[in-house]
Amino acid sequence: MSARPYVLLSCAMSIDGYIDDATAERLLLSNDSDLDRIDAVRAACDAILVGAATVRQDDPRLLVRSARRRAERVARGLPPSPVKVTVTGSGDLDPTARFFTLGDGAKLVYCPTGSAERTREQVGAVATVVDAGEPVTPAAVLTDLAARGVRRLMVEGGGSVHAQFLTAGLADELHLVVAPFFVGDRRAPRFVRDGRFPWHPGRRARVVEVRQIDDVVLTRYALSDRCPPG
Ligand SMILES: NC(=O)c1ccc[n+]([C@@H]2O[C@H](COP(=O)([O-])OP(=O)(O)OC[C@H]3O[C@@H](n4cnc5c(N)ncnc54)[C@H](OP(=O)(O)O)[C@@H]3O)[C@@H](O)[C@H]2O)c1
Numbered sequence: 001m002s003a004r005p006y007v008l009l010s011c012a013m014s015i016d017g018y019i020d021d022a023t024a025e026r027l028l029l030s031n032d033s034d035l036d037r038i039d040a041v042r043a044a045c046d047a048i049l050v051g052a053a054t055v056r057q058d059d060p061r062l063l064v065r066s067a068r069r070r071a072e073r074v075a076r077g078l079p080p081s082p083v084k085v086t087v088t089g090s091g092d093l094d095p096t097a098r099f100f101t102l103g104d105g106a107k108l109v110y111c112p113t114g115s116a117e118r119t120r121e122q123v124g125a126v127a128t129v130v131d132a133g134e135p136v137t138p139a140a141v142l143t144d145l146a147a148r149g150v151r152r153l154m155v156e157g158g159g160s161v162h163a164q165f166l167t168a169g170l171a172d173e174l175h176l177v178v179a180p181f182f183v184g185d186r187r188a189p190r191f192v193r194d195g196r197f198p199w200h201p202g203r204r205a206r207v208v209e210v211r212q213i214d215d216v217v218l219t220r221y222a223l224s225d226r227c228p229p230g
Helices: 032-043 052-058 067-075 113-123 138-147 159-167
Strands: 006-013 047-051 083-087 107-111 128-131 152-155 173-178 206-213 216-222
Touching (some): 032 067, 047 159, 052 083, 107 113, 152 159
Parallel strands (some): 047 083, 107 128
């Protein structure tokens, strides 16, 4: 059996812990330098996962932007960008979303058995729909990704997905960027929802790096022994 992929969580939030505002517009939290850092992190991964709500709300491309990094991946025998992965319970995904239409690489959609038929109807023509059992768990997704050769997975949100990997103890590293402003609106989504997290006052996560990137601050946390020291 293949080893579970290394799981790296990446998130940008406001000073008060929000990852978006409450409007339909996408809130930009990172700056250009940090987006370039994220691009490098993406380029070093085999797959990128976001929740279906992020696909619907942000319509992200999830591609490696830098031509040099894409060329370096191809020279190593990899596709230009990582495999794109999402999870849905409803199957409510638009096949014209950029997740599906941009990039030639594989797109994987994990769903529970009960919505597999609907999900295949919606996006079966533009993605591989995987019936991941009932309910879909991060562990099941990781097992299937490992069998497909994914060794390093980047999870880019949103809060529901981050919380599931964290509470399941299936995250190895967290890149948390804090943008220098407040959102101040509790209707907006937070980095994570409520849950029982393995890191609490009695078990503190290990900081492996703190870096100022122009006007934002990146903190890298090691969440497992698999995360190399700073
Ligand atoms: N600042 C950042 O770094 C950042 C990054 C990404 C996203 N965001 C923001 O995060 C917000 C979205 O976050 P969110 O927490 O609402 O949603 P999310 O984590 O993006 O997606 C949640 C959705 O994913 C599906 N899902 C998740 N776990 C599942 C499971 N175990 N089984 C089946 N389906 C599952 C469900 O889709 P269905 O509803 O289809 O059933 C669920 O509604 C947006 O506002 C976005 O802008 C911010």
